[in-house]
Amino acid sequence: MKQTLTTLYRQTGSSYRKRVQGMGTFGILLAFVVICLALALSTPRFMTVSNLTIIVTQVSINALLAFGVTFVIITGGIDLSLGSMVAVTGVVAALFAHPDTYPLIVPLMMALGAGFLMGGFNGLVITRSKVPPFIVTLGTMTIGRGLALILSKGRPVSNLSDTFNFIGGGQVFGVPFPIIILIVVFVLCSLLLRKTIWGRYMYAVGGNEQAARASGIPIAKIKMLVYILSGLLAALAGIVLTSRITTGQPNAGQGFELDAIAAAIIGGTSTSGGSGTMTGTLIGALLIGVISNGLDLLNVTSYYQQVVMGVIIIGAVVLDGLNRKK
Amino acid sequence: MTSSKPILQITHLSKSFGGIKALDDVQLTLHRGEVLALMGENGAGKSTLMKILMGLEKADAGEILFEGEPLKNRDVKDTLKKGISMIHQELLVVPELSVADNIFLGRETTRWLPGWINNEDIYQKTETLLGTLGVAIDPRMKMKYLSVAEMQMVEIAKAISNNARIIIMDEPTSALSDKEVASLFRMIKDLKTQGVAIIYISHKMEEIAQIADTITVLRDGQYIATKPAAELDRNALITLMVGRQIDLLFPVAIGKQEEVLLSVRHLTQPGKFSDVSFDLHAGEVLGLAGLMGAGRTEVARAIFGLDPLAGGEVFVKGLPVTIRSPQDAIRYGIGYVSEDRKALGCIPGMSVQHTLTLASLKHYAQWGFIEARSEEGAAELMVSELRIKTASLQQGVMQLIGGNQQKVVIGKVLLARPDIIILDEPTRGIDIGAKHEIYKLIRQLTERGIAVLMISSELPEITGLCDRVLVLSQGRQTALLDRSEATQEKIMAHAVHQQR
Incomplete structure (x- = not known):
């Protein structure tokens, strides 16, 4: 033991073993597959390339927001300002995206900058004051809606350049561009959460903030980081949405935050913090998309769709709770 | 004062938690109108005994x-219905409710409709009750506006209204001023004349001498003695509480370096704490x-940056440092x-590996990306070094035993x-085995030149392991003893030292 302690104090590391990980999302994946099979059997229009492409494209905006809010919920917080940030950043992007004005990079950077600032504002108020994230982001939600109306003077901002409109409507080798964005962002977010120290710190902060602090983890920085990430991903969603509907809509994105939070929760992210995965959230978002698409195909009215969605959200959390008890 | 037939008689009571015997064949006898002081070091089994008496825990054996x-x-x-009440050290009150509501919580009288509280009735009863106790508090006042002493009076009133025959008081004076203590003691004397028996738990020797009729001493979960308070002086009492040294093998100290x-x-x-x-x-x-409450943990937390310091200086290796957070402290080594360890050491849902590496994660990362192999290597090293018994590195840390x-x-x-x-x-x-391994580990660390500051309530551990002992009492240091002079009796004497 003496010698090994010496080794420890000189350098640490060097042993090999693979680990098994990621069984937590198995249940939701199974549910997803079952529902897809059921829909495929009940309507032939479901399992077609064009329909599946439509689903994923429609899901992409919600998924981007859900990735952001997954970071936030893992640290034990919540972000209700997502929908408003989508509107603000969408309007900002549109204002700089008129044809023959600025190169494409300008509207993109302006929108991301706006998302960064709004997320940073959330993070700053939450870490500096002791006001709960629920209240702070509820305030930012209203502020953001107002800002979007001010910036757009209350009217939709239209006449956008073709290059800008490519982001939401274009295709690369037949794949809609939003799907490509979705995949790239998913991979980056997954890596950040699973492979970096910041991802690990997010779990620690949400799991037990006091213990995280005592382990020397910079709590405030991690919280700033997650709200900024949430803002940046909301900006990306705002860009994709504005580009797809070819207009900056100050009223866009209402209620988006709830769909995003629902995707994260269905995907197994615990609202009390400390657990959750990007894969789970992605499946959660896809599940929401598949169900509303499938119910459309089965000619179920949207009124019933809302009831079904609500039941699924509650069911997912109940199942999660039962699982935990075991 | 004490009638022949006891109101409470506890015999052969035993209770274990896991492998640890918290109580081993303990006895206690209480008579009507008697104030019995229950004494013992931290961990002697006083709280467990009281918890069993209140029905919060079940005894393994005994009657x-x-x-x-x-x-x-x-x-x-x-x-409570039978007439045994406890005034907890941390008062259990509902701050937003009135005094009367607190006293009759769960036993409200109703009128007109089921569940419709008869406020006039409970205000009336509370007023009468507080009057007989000689306490001037408005029954309609919200609990949160009362002082700690007044809240305690209300808790006692609540016990009386429950027709309490036995009242347990756990460190009742810890938050009271001298004047408030005096009025508490007056109330206790009144209760005695009404035949109420009181079990009084306190560390403060002066109080015990003033108020107790009998003293029962527990040590390490065992019954030691019951004597009339008048027969025991302070030193005799300390000796009873500390007792003979437990035969635990402590690794040999090699002593401090320069x-x-x-x-x-x-x-x-x-x-x-101060100065x-x-x-x-x-x-x-x-x-x-x-x-307990002497300020030991508070000093440690402040040095580590968990709580802010109001004054004083800290030097690490001779250099003055300012530590504002645990991050700073870790940086200074x-x-x-x-x-x-549950609240400040572990994160629920995290594996053994992730917990082990949490405070040193940066050592295994490049550009923020964790190198899985070096992280795992570090965790494996610690598991084998410290002989941590775990199914795998992926086992949840909350599933491990103490x-x-x-x-x-x-x-x-x-x-x-x-x-x-x-x-x-x-x-x-x-358990004892793991204790011993930790003692050995501490010695191995000091052999490597690491300095250890150890807080412990177990005196044998302090005298067996420490090169020097700093004693705190009520937030002030009362002694700094060398290994040769640090006997358990001496430490205890300095620990109960009263400041005026």
Whole structure:
């Protein structure tokens, strides 16, 4: 033991073993597959390339927001300002995206900058004051809606350049561009959460903030980081949405935050913090998309769709709770 | 004063938690109108005994006779109904409700409609009740506007209104001024004349001498003695509480080296501790002894940056430093193992590996990306070094039992490679075998020149392991003893030292 302690104090590391990980999302994946099979059997229009492409494209905006809010919920917080940030950043992007004005990079950077600032504002108020994230982001939600109306003077901002409109409507080798964005962002977010120290710190902060602090983890920085990430991903969603509907809509994105939070929760992210995965959230978002698409195909009215969605959200959390008890 | 037939008779009571015997064949006898002081060090079994009496815990063996009838299979509500009440050290009140609502909580009288509270009736009853106790508090006042002493009076009134025959008071004076203590004692004397029996738990010797009729001493979960308070002087009582040394093998100390790694001067935190100064040498174990509430943990937390310091200086290796957060402390090479390993050491849902590496994660990362193999290597090293018994590195840390969980928390601190380690009650709640391994580990660390500051309420641990002992009493240091002079009796005497 003496010698090994010496080794420890000189350098640490060097042993090999693979680990098994990621069984937590198995249940939701199974549910997803079952529902897809059921829909495929009940309507032939479901399992077609064009329909599946439509689903994923429609899901992409919600998924981007859900990735952001997954970071936030893992640290034990919540972000209700997502929908408003989508509107603000969408309007900002549109204002700089008129044809023959600025190169494409300008509207993109302006929108991301706006998302960064709004997320940073959330993070700053939450870490500096002791006001709960629920209240702070509820305030930012209203502020953001107002800002979007001010910036757009209350009217939709239209006449956008073709290059800008490519982001939401274009295709690369037949794949809609939003799907490509979705995949790239998913991979980056997954890596950040699973492979970096910041991802690990997010779990620690949400799991037990006091213990995280005592382990020397910079709590405030991690919280700033997650709200900024949430803002940046909301900006990306705002860009994709504005580009797809070819207009900056100050009223866009209402209620988006709830769909995003629902995707994260269905995907197994615990609202009390400390657990959750990007894969789970992605499946959660896809599940929401598949169900509303499938119910459309089965000619179920949207009124019933809302009831079904609500039941699924509650069911997912109940199942999660039962699982935990075991 | 004491009638022949006891109101409460506890015999052969035993209780174990896991492998640890919290109570072993304990007895206690209480008569009507008697004030019995229950004494013992922290961990002697006083709280467990009271919890069993209140019906919060079940005894493994033994019998409790209340007025000649055995008490069995009951919960707290039954116990209260029978007439046994407890005033907890941390008062259990609902601050937003009125005094009367608090007293009659769960026993409200109703009128007109089911569930419709008859406020006039309970205000009336409360007024009468407080009047007989000689307490002038408005029954309509919200609880949160009362002082701690007044809240205590209300709690006592609540016990009386429950027709309490026995009232247990756990450290009732810990938050009271001298004047308030005097009025509490007056009330206790009144209760005695009404035949109410009182079990009084306190560390304060002066109070015991003033108020108690009889003293029962517990030590390490065992019944030691019951004597009339008049027969026991302070020293005799301390000897009974501390007892003979337990035969635990402590590794041989090699003693301190010259270099001072940590030195603090005049550390102060208002209301917690003041003017604490000491030097911590390389290779030494400095013990921090004192009673519960003496300010030991608070000093450790402040040094580690968990709580702010109001005054004083900290030097690490001779250089003045300002530590504002645990991050700063870790950067200066200080590690802290908390007394509360669940609240401050573990993160629910995290694996053994992730917990071990949490405080040193940067060592295994490049550009923020964790290198899985070096992280795993570090965790494996600690598991084998500290002989942590775990199914795998992926096992959840909350699933480990006491001793192993404590080793994981210590391992986490060690992986950050500190030069100075603060251990706060490192062996609390773990079995003898694991205790011994931790003692050996502490010695191995000091052999490497690491300085250890150890807080412990177990005196044999302090005298057996420490090179020097700093004793705190009520937030002030009352002694700094060398190994040769640090006997348990001496430490205890300094720990109960009263300041005026």
